Each structure stands twice: as C-alpha cells, then as structure tokens.
Amino acid sequence: MDHRYCVIMCGGVGTRFWPFSRQDRPKQFLDFFGTGRSLLQMTVDRIRPLVDPENIILVTNRDYYDIIREQLPEVKQSNILLEPARRNTAPCVCWAAKHIYALDPEAVIATLPSDHLVIKEEEFRKAIDEGFNFVDEGNRLLTLGIKPSAPQTGYGYIQQGKPENGFPGIFKVKAFVEKPNPEMAQLFVDSGEFFWNAGIFLWKAHSVLEAFDKYAPEIAQTLDAPDGVYASPREPEFINRHFPDCVNISIDYAIMEKAANVFVKTVEFGWSDLGAWKALYDTSPHTKEGNVTQNCRVLANDCHGSIFAAEGDKIIVAAGLQDYIVADTKKALLIYPMKDEQMIRNIVNEVKNRFGEGFV
C-alpha cells in the first residue's frame, strides 16, 4: 500500500485577476496560459506521477463542486472534501489530515496550493519526493522555500537555520517573515538565507495532527469526531455541522510559526504564486518592448511594460500605454496601471455595487 497522499487546496476565491477570475470561477479554475489546462488541472497533472491517483484529495468550497467535477472527472467523488464555509488554510489542513489518517495512519501528506505556476516540473517532483522521504523518517513539518530570483515584496520569506545532517538542502527554520518592504527584501535576497514561502507543506498525517493538538487545540477539538466518522459516509454531515465553528486562521500562523520541528527544503523550480497581474507579467515571456501577451494577438505601438490578456479569438490594438494591465473578457474590460493593481480588489467591490453580481 502506498502511504503517500497529496492534498490540493482549491477553495480560494480570487478577485485579483478580475475580470478573468470571478467569484464563480476563481483563478485556479482558469486556463491561464491558454494551454487547455487550468491551473488546478496542471497542479494535478504535476503531482500524478508521484502519488497514486486514489490518494489525491481535493479540499474546496462546496460552491466549486460542479466545476471540479467538470475539470477533474477522473477524481473520485469521495476524494473531494467540500468545506461548508471559508476558514482559511488551517482548518482545511487539519480536516484533510484527519480524513487521511482515518484512511491510513501511516500516511505522509504533501499539501499543495492549486493556483501556482511551476516551470520545472521534474525538479518539483524531485523536491516533493525527497520531502516525502524526509518527513517519513520522523516527526517533522517540512515547508518548501523557493530561492528568490528578485527582491519581491509580495511574498512571505523563510529564513534558514542550521542544516539538517544527511539531508542536503534541508534546514531548520529560523524564522518566518511577513512581506518585507523593498529595502528589507533586497537585504533578504543578498543574504542568501531567505527563501520565498510557497505554501507547500509535507508531513506525516500523525505529525501534523499532533501539531494541531499542541498549537491549535481549538481547531483540533472542533474537528474531533468519534471513531469511524472520518472517511465514512457520516463525514460530510459532521463537517457541515462543525467545520464552520473553526477559527479562521492560516496554517502558517496556526502551526508553522509556532512549532519547533519545522524544516525548510530550499528549492528552485521556476515558481510563481501568480498572485496578481504583476506576478504574471514577471513570469511571462516579454516582447522586445517589454510587453506580455496572454491568449490574444496584439498590435502595440509605443507600449511598454504592459500585459495584454483577452478571452476568445480577439485582437487588441493599443498605443501609448506604459506599464498597463489590459484584461478583456466577454463581460468586462479592465485598463489599469500595473502599479495600482492592489486597487483591483476595491474595484471589484465597486463594480459589484454599481453594476451587480453578474460582473464579478
């Protein structure tokens, strides 16, 4: 029996790529690069050579059940865990661990976001494979740290501590650091000690549940079910009743920043969280004028540093745009300075208020 499991978290609601991402179709479900596969599908494709398809578990919001069935018809219905409420990553991770522990008390779990970009898939799988082996040998919580390619201020950072004997590239974690300011980010990168927190975690089911008992007991207790509930037909009813009572907290805050047995494996596999347009711009191939074209044909005159994205077989003609986002869907068109992209969240609210839910 294969004890390796994978949990893919795909319940996030993303409006930062509005109008492409919408409430009913957040980022992970989009065919971002026009390859014919959504980010979620690519995430599953990427891990499948390493984990028995039977052991791939999706945790999502129940609103997305239909779209997941549509995009991943091969995933068994019982492998889709439907959250009745949005409670950030800690309750999600705890539930998935309890579900898997009930199936296999010796399980080791890789927990992955569903909406990130990985360029070098072989190296990604190699890292996950080594990570599985590392956490299988002891009570260890492992996170992946991405070697930073630039002083990004949009990511959290992990500071490496002392190396773990016998495991090249694996270190004790010295500190988790929130998104830094630009000067700090530059210092981090120059030091060589800091790595981007990619939100990719490996552990034994038993180890992470022990950590929940110790560091987030309120979640562990809220989700404490009588024997025989998890991984049984009674699980959904139990979850629907109790999951909403969990505190809303991230796994980083709840566990990783508190636990003593936390390690980082430093990796480099062409990663981006595709957090917003700028991140997509940075990771995409540029024309010689420094523009990026997503899924559309563009005739650009005196445009620089801009990203053009459209739905369908559409052409864009533009002139004189510097550092702009041009994002066009059937329902909405966004033309916005990239430097102001943090405003998109507010815009989406304003669009909702003025024009209705149908546009967001």
Place this chain on the structure above:
Amino acid sequence: MDHRYCVIMCGGVGTRFWPFSRQDRPKQFLDFFGTGRSLLQMTVDRIRPLVDPENIILVTNRDYYDIIREQLPEVKQSNILLEPARRNTAPCVCWAAKHIYALDPEAVIATLPSDHLVIKEEEFRKAIDEGFNFVDEGNRLLTLGIKPSAPQTGYGYIQQGKPENGFPGIFKVKAFVEKPNPEMAQLFVDSGEFFWNAGIFLWKAHSVLEAFDKYAPEIAQTLDAPDGVYASPREPEFINRHFPDCVNISIDYAIMEKAANVFVKTVEFGWSDLGAWKALYDTSPHTKEGNVTQNCRVLANDCHGSIFAAEGDKIIVAAGLQDYIVADTKKALLIYPMKDEQMIRNIVNEVKNRFGEGFV
C-alpha cells in the same frame, strides 16, 4: 404628383471608426448612439415627413444590398440603386439624377449623406423645405453651409458671397475651401463668412444634369443611355456595364467648385459629420471629467477627455487615461490616443495584413 425627391448616398466604406465600423458594416449601418436606429435609418426617418416615401432613392454599393433591405424593409427594391463599383460622389449623383429625371422631368432633388448627425430635426426639415422652394424657382445649385461652432480643421468650408434677394440666409458662394490649418480655421470662424460644407445639396434634376453636361461631360456621356433605359428594368444592366467607366471624383470637385449658379443656405441645426472618434467625442454629452460613454457602463478613475465605446452589455473599468479612444467589439479592442486617430486607417490595414480580413 409630388416632384420632391430625396437621394440618400449610403455606399461609403468607413474604417475610421474601426473596430465598430467594418468593411461589411460601415458607419452608416451602425446604431451609433444605441437608440435602436442606425445612422442611415435616422437619415430616412428625418426626411420622411418632407418627401413621399416613394420618392426616397438610396444609392449604395451592391455589397450593401442585403443590409439595406434588412434595415429599410419598407423601401421599394426599385428605389435602391446599386453601384457596381466605387466612384466617389459625382457619378453617384449623376446616375441618381438621370434615374429621377426619367421618372419625373420636373423633379427637385435633395441629396443627403447617410452617416451624419443632426440634432435639431425640425430645423433641418425647415432648411430642406426652403431649399426645395429655392431651387424649384430657377436653375440653381444649392448647398447647405453649417454655421461653425468651433474652428474645426476636419471640415471643408464654404465662403458666402452676396445675399440673394428675397431669400434670407441664402447667398452666392464665393469660394469652397479645403480643410484649413488651425490658424486659418480660427480666421474663418471669426470672420462670420465661412460655413462648414455638409455635403447636402438641392437642385432640380434638370439643373444638375445640365451642370454635368457642362462641367463633367465625361461622366454625363458615360452615363448617357438611350431613352427608356433609366427607371426601367434595363437600367441595372446598363449601369453595370457603364458605371465602372466613370472617373472617380467628388461632386464638389466635379461640379460645385466650377459652376457659376452655386448658392449656399446657411443653417444651424446641430450637425456633425461624425467623421471620426474626435467628432463623435465633441458632439456627445460629457461627464464632469470630460469623458464620453457610448453604449457601455464605465468606471473611470483619473480618466479625462476620453471616449469609451463597447458592444453588448459590457462594463469598462479604466484608470489614468488622458484623451484616449477605447473602442471594444466582440472581435477587436482599440485603445488609442485620440490625437493619433488619423492613424486608425493605417492600423486597419496592418490588422488586415497581420490578422486577416475577418477583423476589419
């Protein structure tokens, strides 16, 4: 019998409003203001109270026959004159006059463009009505001159000469002047003597045919058919054979600038030739930030002097645009500085070459 006729010229191919105007649907066929009526339909609606519907003649390119039948199902098939080739306005005017003269040798004709804006329709009809009366009394070629509201450089101007006794507001024409430079345009407006050439003409069929014989005999002769051909079932065959042999020349060059019996009636009825985006911008209501919205809902932040136009129920969110054209259709999106709109013609060619006919 009513001797009043109207000729509506609607064969023009306009790409200056690309992507809205396209080869297969030029400007006159567009519902420009979202009122449910195209510019052509509005032109017909506007003249109908003044001219028997039986006497309204459309001259167009044969490519547009279907769209005209669709937009104006009430117009008799025999009232639609289909040009087999594009030869500018002089051959078109000559043919229409010969056609109408064959129907009614006493006909007076108002010749109108099909793609202009008229705000004050009552005053327009009053001017046409007075114009009919004026040309009915003698061998006179009358053009309407619009009192300029600004020193536009995009229009040709007509300089008024001495007033015609007994016809207030009607003057001999002193000169036709091509599009002026800005300084000249300002002088024109300040003088009070210059009026925009709106391309609206009135004359007796007999008068204009006499003018063709005298000033453009090559066109008159090319279109000279045996008696009984015009306004008969043999007319289309004759036209298909001979019309393409006509020289390509405008009525202004061929006749108006040469004839001695040319008059201008000065008028003011809220007119624009809607020649391009800037003209549309100028004639449309502005938000307090100086933006214009056509057929769409816009959330604009720090945008000024811009025009936003979209097809369908679409919203546009934009920021930081100064004096831009944003024109969005299902097939193409244009984001272009208004000051460079004369480039749109070149763009359309480039789009055609790079992306194919389907986009223009």
